[in-house]
Amino acid sequence: MKQNEKLVYESPEIVGFETIMENGFAISGIEAPDYDPDRSFEF
Amino acid sequence: MKKIIYTLFGAAFLFAACTQTEEPFTKDNTEAGGFSLTAGIGTKTVYTPPFGVEWEATDQLTVLVDGRNVKFTKAAGEGDVFTTSDFTPQESIEYDYNVFYPYYEGFTSLDENGVTLESVSLPYGDCGVQKSVSDASHVKGFLAGKTTAEGMESPNVTLSHLTSVITVNVTNTSGRTIDISGIEISTDVEGTVLGGNFKVDFAQGRLVADGTENSGTAVLNVENGTIDAGRNGVFYVIVPEFKVPAGNNIIVTVKTRANSVLSFNKTANEELDFRQGGVYNTSVDVDERPMMNGVELKDIKDNIMASCWDNSGTNHGVWFDDLVHGQEIQFSGIYDIEDIYNRDFLEYDNESGIVTYIGETQSLDVFYSSTMGYIWMANDGYDKSKVLYMNGYGLTQAPKWTTALDGIGWQMDRGNKYVVSTPWIFKNIDGQYSSAIYFSDTNAWKNDEYISQFQLIGFDDSADWIYYTITAGEGSEEYISTAMDNNVPTVNWNAAYPGYYRLTFTVDHDAKTAVMSAEKID
Structure with a gap:
């Protein structure tokens, strides 16, 4: 994973993504599912 | 940056979302020298009619794991990566991950059948408000999925929709401008529940009406609903799954700011199964009279x-x-x-x-x-x-x-x-x-x-x-x-x-x- 620049704080407390990983956890590959055209119809 | 403010309604811990306010990043110190980040939250998932759904930056997930409710926030940049600083798996331990979108702090744990103890409301918060004619930015249904993973292994989770979308195409045949204030969907099928409070059944991947505040009517409020004579507008109503047997009716009600309430019966020629994850389309001609x-x-x-x-x-x-x-x-x-x-x-x-x-x-x-x-x-x-x-x-x-x-x-x-x-x-x-x-x-x-x-x-x-x-x-x-x-x-x-x-x-x-x-x- 690349460093997440949005989660980096400026001085005096520099917090990078690696630091997060040391203290936390990430889940990857969760897709936002599209709606299903096969379940759709007109009424 | 925007932050979602969640509102809890009493002891039932009902869920309200989509109310947004501007707030910069904040940092909250936590115990044991750790920390958590509450990122500014943008709008939630982006719906692009007719079927597309994408994450919005800094979307958040509810993850029920190890007996806890852990908030995961989407990492910036490409990829469907969600992170947390509040949970670190232990080696050699297998965890059940029950994942729900969006984040709801009211969930505490699941019962023995994999159903949440608390409920969420449908529609939730401002998500029950369409901001203008044909605008779909309010379409934000619930998603859920579950999986198992061991230790630091990243869970492989597939989320599914728990709700569906009914699109109502309104054509103004009144010969003058009309102003839509709301759309309602109901049926004449006894016991149909289209709104109110629902528990989340992670085992079955569906919503379960909890018997409180449940209504047979799905309600969409509309802001800026003006449709000129002869023109049309599309409205999007979020509903849970339901069925309508052949011969029964789906009732589409259009309300205007001139206090008109116009109902249209749509008779099912065969059983209609409004399954979660679908998009269902209907059209009505509105001829508003004084x-x-x-x-x-x-x-x-x-x-x-x-x-x-x-x-x-x-x-x-x-x-x-x-x-x-x-x-x-x-x-x-x-x-x-x-x-x-x-x-x-x-x-x-x-x-x-x-x-x-x-x-x-x-x-x-x-x-x-x-x-x-x-x-x-x-x-x-x-x-x-x-x-x-x-x-x-x-x-x-x-x-x-x-x-x-x-x-x-x-x-x-x-x-x-x-x-x-x-x-x-x-x-x-x-x-x-x-x-x-x-x-x-x-x-x-x-x-x-x-x-x-x-x-x-x-x-x-x-x-x-x-x-x-x-x-x-x-x-x-x-x-x-x-x-x-x-x-x-x-x-x-x-x-x-x-x-x-x-x-x-x-x-x-x-x-x-x-x-x-x-x-x-x-």
Whole structure:
């Protein structure tokens, strides 16, 4: 994973993504599912 | 950056979302020297009709794991990565991950069947509000999925929709602009639940109505719902899954800001299964009509000569028997009622929006003009002993001046059929008549000195015209000059115009004189 620049704080407390990983956890590959055209119809 | 503010409703920990406010990144210290980050939250998942859904930056997930509710926030940049600083798996331990979108802090844990102990509400928060016609940014349904992973292994989770979308395509066939305020979906199938509070069944991947606040109606409120005549607009309603057996009906209800409630039955020719994750489309033609107490009014938008004077019947409005002084009147399909209600027979409460009939108890002929914007009310055939007439130019009873009125003035010789420009002055008591008149500063007759001139006319016993000599009484000189020749008062330009004025004439029929008072009214 690349460093997440949005989660980096400026001085005096520099917090990078690696630091997060040391203290936390990430889940990857969760897709936002599209709606299903096969379940759709007109009424 | 925006932050979602979640609101909890009482002990039930019901879920509200989508209320947004601006807030920068914040940092919250946590125990054991760790930390958590609450990122600024943008809008939630982005729906692109007809089927597309994408994450929005800094979306958040609820993850129930290890007996805890852990918030995961989408990492910036490419990829479907969600991170947390509040949870670190331990090596060699297998965890069940129950994932729900969006983040809901009210979830605590699951029962033995994998169902949440707490409930979420549908629709949730501002997600039940469509911001404008055909805007889909409010479409944010629930997602859920579950998986198992060991240690630091990243869980492989597939999320599924727990709700679906019904799109309602509204075509305006009213011949005039309408303003949609809401869309509702319901059925005539007993027990159908389309809104309220639901628990999340992670084992089955579905919502379960919890029996509280559950309703058979899915409600969408609409802001900025204007649709011009002949045009259409699309509205998106979020619903849980439901079925409609063949022969039953789905009921689509369209509400407008003119208090119209128009329902359309859509009969199922075969069983219709509104499964979660689907998009279901329907269309309705909305022909909004002006109504009073549930009865359609005649709209004289093209025929300004419509009249209730001639007794022929062809030009009458709609007859209402026995209107009772003080009774509440229900109008629908009429916009801006506060501007156009008849000031002589009706009273409008600005706070409640209630219209009350204030005339004497009687039967009245009522009609309406969407073009001129006014509601006329009159007795049948107009007894000459009960009414006088104003004749002239630049004056109406309706607040709108249209080009159709430009060529009409001093029209008594044409039979008093111009109801717009020949106001009736009603008898209050013996010798006193009054009426609300609208003086417009946009009429075609105005010049640099005055905006209107008029006469007061009645009938003698031979049905010949009586022209009254008008003198200025209380308040009238402020607005109206009576110094003109030929008994023709002049409405002068001043800061008080335009607007409604109540003119009251104290009449001496024998002397053919009238003392006029004038009062500006709302």
